[in-house]
Each structure stands twice: as structure tokens, then as C-alpha cells.
Amino acid sequence: MANKTNDTVLRFMTCGSVDDGKSTLIGRMLFDTKTILTDTLNQIEKTSKKRGMTAVDLSLITDGLQAEREQGITIDVAYRYFSTGTRKYIIADAPGHEQYTRNMVTAASTAECAIILIDARKGILTQTKRHTYLSTLVGIKHILVAINKMDLIDFDEEQYKHIQDDYLTFFEAIKDQKTQVDFVPMSALEGDMIVERGNRLSWYNGPTLLEYLENLDVSDKNSMQELRLPVQFVCRPQESSNKALHDFRGFMGRIESGTLKVNDKIKVLPSGHHSEIKDMRIGDDFIQEGITDQSVTITLKDEIDISRGDMIVHEGDNIASTKDLTAMVCWLSETPLTVNRTYLMMHTARSSKAKITQIKHKIDVNTLREEFADKLNVNDIAEISFKLAQPLVIDTYEKNRVTGAFILVDESSLHTVAAGMVKSIDS
Amino acid sequence: MVKVLSHLDWLESEAIHIMREVAGQCSNPVLLFSGGKDSLCLLRIAEKAFRPGRFPFPLMHVDTGHNYPEVIEFRDRKVAELGERLIVASVEESMSKGTVVLNSPNEPRNKYQSITLLEAIEENIFDCCIGGARRDEEKARAKERIMSFRDEFGQWDPKNQRPELWDLYNARVHKGENIRAFPISNWTEMDVWQYIARENLELPNIYFAHQRDIIKRNGSIVPVTEFTPARSDEKIENLTVRFRTVGDITCTAPVLSSADTVEKIILETASTIISERGETRLDDQMSEAAMEQRKKEGYF
Ligand SMILES: Nc1nc2c(ncn2[C@@H]2O[C@H](COP(=O)(O)OP(=O)(O)O)[C@@H](O)[C@H]2O)c(=O)[nH]1
Numbered sequence: 001m002a003n004k005t006n007d008t009v010l011r012f013m014t015c016g017s018v019d020d021g022k023s024t025l026i027g028r029m030l031f032d033t034k035t036i037l038t039d040t041l042n043q044i045e046k047t048s049k050k051r052g053m054t055a056v057d058l059s060l061i062t063d064g065l066q067a068e069r070e071q072g073i074t075i076d077v078a079y080r081y082f083s084t085g086t087r088k089y090i091i092a093d094a095p096g097h098e099q100y101t102r103n104m105v106t107a108a109s110t111a112e113c114a115i116i117l118i119d120a121r122k123g124i125l126t127q128t129k130r131h132t133y134l135s136t137l138v139g140i141k142h143i144l145v146a147i148n149k150m151d152l153i154d155f156d157e158e159q160y161k162h163i164q165d166d167y168l169t170f171f172e173a174i175k176d177q178k179t180q181v182d183f184v185p186m187s188a189l190e191g192d193m194i195v196e197r198g199n200r201l202s203w204y205n206g207p208t209l210l211e212y213l214e215n216l217d218v219s220d221k222n223s224m225q226e227l228r229l230p231v232q233f234v235c236r237p238q239e240s241s242n243k244a245l246h247d248f249r250g251f252m253g254r255i256e257s258g259t260l261k262v263n264d265k266i267k268v269l270p271s272g273h274h275s276e277i278k279d280m281r282i283g284d285d286f287i288q289e290g291i292t293d294q295s296v297t298i299t300l301k302d303e304i305d306i307s308r309g310d311m312i313v314h315e316g317d318n319i320a321s322t323k324d325l326t327a328m329v330c331w332l333s334e335t336p337l338t339v340n341r342t343y344l345m346m347h348t349a350r351s352s353k354a355k356i357t358q359i360k361h362k363i364d365v366n367t368l369r370e371e372f373a374d375k376l377n378v379n380d381i382a383e384i385s386f387k388l389a390q391p392l393v394i395d396t397y398e399k400n401r402v403t404g405a406f407i408l409v410d411e412s413s414l415h416t417v418a419a420g421m422v423k424s425i426d427s
Numbered sequence: 428m429v430k431v432l433s434h435l436d437w438l439e440s441e442a443i444h445i446m447r448e449v450a451g452q453c454s455n456p457v458l459l460f461s462g463g464k465d466s467l468c469l470l471r472i473a474e475k476a477f478r479p480g481r482f483p484f485p486l487m488h489v490d491t492g493h494n495y496p497e498v499i500e501f502r503d504r505k506v507a508e509l510g511e512r513l514i515v516a517s518v519e520e521s522m523s524k525g526t527v528v529l530n531s532p533n534e535p536r537n538k539y540q541s542i543t544l545l546e547a548i549e550e551n552i553f554d555c556c557i558g559g560a561r562r563d564e565e566k567a568r569a570k571e572r573i574m575s576f577r578d579e580f581g582q583w584d585p586k587n588q589r590p591e592l593w594d595l596y597n598a599r600v601h602k603g604e605n606i607r608a609f610p611i612s613n614w615t616e617m618d619v620w621q622y623i624a625r626e627n628l629e630l631p632n633i634y635f636a637h638q639r640d641i642i643k644r645n646g647s648i649v650p651v652t653e654f655t656p657a658r659s660d661e662k663i664e665n666l667t668v669r670f671r672t673v674g675d676i677t678c679t680a681p682v683l684s685s686a687d688t689v690e691k692i693i694l695e696t697a698s699t700i701i702s703e704r705g706e707t708r709l710d711d712q713m714s715e716a717a718m719e720q721r722k723k724e725g726y727f
Pocket of ligand 1: 016149190
């Protein structure tokens, strides 16, 4: 086990409008933390030359697919890794184009922090607002606004402050109290305030971008303390040759919030059966206590019927399963939503058929205004009420980013068509 | 104080969660096992995910017939120790059936693994293959989903991937289509070595420094074997080397190294300046888009 930041994993996303310097920033982080390897470097040197550039273009490091190379744009979420010794970082690199809102939501779904880039010459753009709104919508609690290309405005403190004020004014409008916002001035191209401080931003006393990440405390990433253990798999070896295993019934899943100890009294939902934890293990190692994010196998003192998709909670917990809920939904598919169709809702390890009872409204992500809607297209975000065929054990997304999240699957194409974040449980 | 998992515990737990989702959602999955270090990590994760039960899937090796004997021997011993079932899908069998046609007798067979794999998927009606690919290995992989959809021809369409959000994996497929699941997507080479050290995993001995006859060709080190003989004008040297990946002999090159323990390999990896695939996979160097192309065609 680790303390708050030492030897932990931090997942963050980067977003910005096209040409704000996102690729250069990621390239710079990897380069300055010595994560870029010589053969990669040789290759991008060659490519830079081929494209007639004089210096090595660090943005090429994050350049992934052929189509992107041809079109010169990023079209899908890519994941990058670096490690500082203090932390392991997973970057979700989200593209900036409007038509790719769905990729932003995808990247944000697993991120604990968002770095939003702003071109210091341009200040706040519509895109900036959209990225900020989407980050808060998907439950990111830490936003770092990185004001880039400071070298092009002579590292001017006044202009930086001006952008910072503009941002905060607009952020007020989102009325989001859970998100902490910080700012850093920088030059991704020249490396100021990313890993090295440089000497041209001496008026800025805050942390560099990397220092910010190294010290970010996300141990509270799930604000919920209550135990949520969705059962993914039931292990019944039924080995007749081995007496100890003959009656073994192990319940396997990941603790999505809270902690669980041997002898704890638990309840299984939706059935409501009670029991106590007999033992807990990871593979062959027995443990006394399991913590959030840990994948465990438990056995119970009583023989009760449990199958995949059931949820284990503590006995005193008054959460119940529900068939009615309202959620913020981001439509991800090119095929629009058909209101009277039934979709498959996948939630933790359980799924249920779901009907749309009402599209309450759609949100214009540029103005944040609510609008009437009777259908949804790709990238639309709307508040929708659902009725389910099977009961699900759901928390609001605000309380729990795992048990408050779902995806919708089109049962004919089997594609993932929407992502949902539960706003309220309606029965 | 809130307790948090260390990075290895976190990665391990994520991988266990992914494997259990495969087991829970798919009706007939298989785990691809080559005897290499990444797939050995997968086996340990499967043990942690499913013991004391058996694995809810068989293991499968897509064998090109060009393997280091040590690796094959190790593979078979490991499978026996675990008491699990191994399927060997053989490229040479595809050759004798006529579905794999080599351009020249000594051509590297790596790319033909895709054909044999697809045949085995069809024959066994697998709906999911669990593989040990990592996103940090190669550019095209950085965008790969953890559960990656393949059509009837085993093709990957990078521009039309299923969105993947949170840890909610959609492994549903129609008959004939399948999912490739990558539980250690988020691991780097360093994570893999640290995990091997922590778990005390046994590896085929060619991963550790040993003496071997090699030749230096176009900046790469080529092992001298029956499938990769020296050309008449080349000088054979006997040097201390180790392999960073094991696979088909004709496209896996060793590196000069005296690291003969996992700890020394970790130290070397920490200071290494050349990425794993660039250095040791002779076939990826051909073109910048080589891997992406192969993946579109159904490679792992
Ligand atoms: N002067 C200056 N140029 C920058 C800076 N960061 C990025 N750029 C340039 O801005 C252009 C777009 O950068 P890129 O990283 O490709 O932007 P992306 O579209 O957000 O990924 C490139 O020509 C970069 O070299 C910076 O800090 N200062």
C-alpha cells in the first residue's frame, strides 16, 4: 500500500483547441521526464526534416494513426505513460474538434484531473468553455488551466492575469463547487514551467505543471465511503477430488468504494440476503481487509445464492435497487437515439433493458443553455429519464463515479451508443 | 487516512477486473500464451483472478515453428505446473493446409500468425482472445481499446472503435466477430519487470544474459540459428546478450547485455534509451505504419 501520492497512479487528460499546443505539451512532458527513447526520437527527427522543419517537432511523439498522419489531426483518444519515481502517470490525450465531444467524454471518464490548454494570444474560446463544462460533467475534481505560448506574449504577467480573471468569471456560471481550479503559465515549445521552471516567468510563484501533478491528492477520488462490491464472477470449482474445494463458493469482484473486512456483516442486493465475510483473498494470499480499487475473492459464512451482477454492501446500508432513474447522457453514436427503442444498459457487472421515458432537455455545450429535444445526435448531451426491466443498485454519479455510471448498447449492432451519469434515482 | 493502492497493486487489480469481465461476459474466451514475459504476467493475473478455481478459459499458443527450444520447453512445463489446458495453433499446419503460403522458404513467419490465429478462432468458436499487448509498445497500440472489437475477418478498424468509458467494457459480439482483450494495456515495460520481480515470476532463460553466436547486420544484432544463418561475408561473434521479447526466431533480436538477474534487468531498463519494439522486433522497423497495418489485418 502507498501513502497519498508516493508510488500511486494518477490519471489525467489533456484538452485544448487545435493548435493550442497539446501535442507539444505531452511531447515535452515525456521528453523532459526522459520517457522518450532514442529510436522514437530518431524517427521524429527524420519526419521533422521530411516536413521541412528546422527543429525537432515534439508534437510528433503523440502522433498515432496513419489517418492522423495524413490529415495532420488527432482523431481518437490515445493513452501515454510516464513515471517519475514518485508516481505513474496515465495520460488520456483527447482531441479538440467539436465533432469529437464523445472522445473528450471518453477520456474524461477515467481521469482524475484535466489539463485545459489555452493559447495565451487567444484567451478563452468557446472550446475552452466546452472542455471545462465536459470535465465537470464527467466528475473531474481538479482542473489545471495551462496558459500556453507565453513566449509569444513576452511572458507578460498582465495578460496572464487577465485570462485567469476571464476564466474564473465564466467558471462561476457553471456553478460547480466540487471542482478545484488552478492556473499555470508556460511555454510548451520551449519548456518553461512544465518540468523545468525556466527563468522567464520569475513573477510566477506557483508550482510547475509537473510539481502540480506530483502533489495532487486524489485519494478522495470517490467521495463515497460506503462499500460497493459488484460481483463479477462466482467461483465454484466443484472438485470432487479435493474435499476442501468441493463446497467452495468464492465471490469475485473489485471493491469500487469503501473498505471491507473479514467478519463484516454484509447484505446482497437486489435479493437482500444477509451474511458475514468468512475470508478474503487475492489469488492464494489471504487478507484481512480490502480497500477501494482492490480486486478480491470473498467467501461467506452462510450459503446464499449470489450471481454475477449482484452488489455486496454493508448490512446497515439503506441503499435499494431501482428501476427508475434520471441521468445526463452523452450520445456517442452516429446513429441517432430513437426514443421508443429499447437499449441495453450496462452498469457495473449487471445489465438491463432500458426504455426512455422522457428527454427532459438537451444542453447546448457552448452556452450551457437547456433546450427542448425529441431526438439526440452524436455528441449531444441531454438529461433523460429511464425505466428499467431489471432493478439496478445505483448511486448518483456525484457520489460514486463507478456505481453512478452506465453505458447504453444498441442490441442490434451491439455498439456502445451512449454514456450516462446518474443524476437522481426516481423511485 | 485513506489508503491507496501502490501502482503495481493498482495495475494488477485493474487487470484482474478485466479478466473477470471477459469470463463474465464471453461464452468462449481463450488466453494467448507465448511463453514471453507479458503473457507470463497474464498467467499470474489469471491465478489471482480465478484461484482456487481453474481458469475459465484454455491457453493458446500460435506457434510459428521457429521458436527457441528453451521457450517451448518452458511453455509446456509452465502449463503443466498450472494444470491448465494448452491449445497449440501451428503456422506450419496452416502451411501444409495451404492457407499460409510463404513468399520464400526463409521468410519471417510472424505476419502469418494472423492467419493461423483466425483459423483457430473459427475452429474453436472463440469469442474473445486475451492478449498481453501494452499500449506503450508502439504508436498504433496507444489508441487500442482494452476490449477491442474485431470483425469477421479479424480486422481492427482504428477509425471506428467502440467508445470505451470508465471500466464498463462492452464485450458483446455477433457470431463470427470477436473481442481482443488486453488486461495489461496500461502497463509499461518497466511495470512488467517490476511485477516480475515482485511476484518472483520464472522466465525462459533466454531473457537473461548468456553467450550466443550473433552477427551484426544493418545496426541490429541477429542471432545465428538454423533459420537465420550467417551470410558468407558476415563475421560470427560470440557475445553476451539477452532477449527483451521472445517470439519467432527470425524476427526477434537480442541486445548486448550482461544483466543476468531480474534486478539487473530493471536497472538496465531504467537507463535504457531504446524502446522495446524498435530495438528487438526486426519486422516493425520496416515502415512507420507497419504495426497499424498488421493490426488492421488481424494481428494480435
Ligand atoms: N511559440 C510557441 N509555439 C508553440 C507552443 N506550444 C506549441 N506551439 C506550436 O503551436 C503549433 C501547434 O502545436 P500542437 O502541439 O501541434 O497543437 P495541438 O493541435 O494542440 O496538439 C505547433 O506549431 C507548435 O510548435 C509554445 O509554447 N510557444
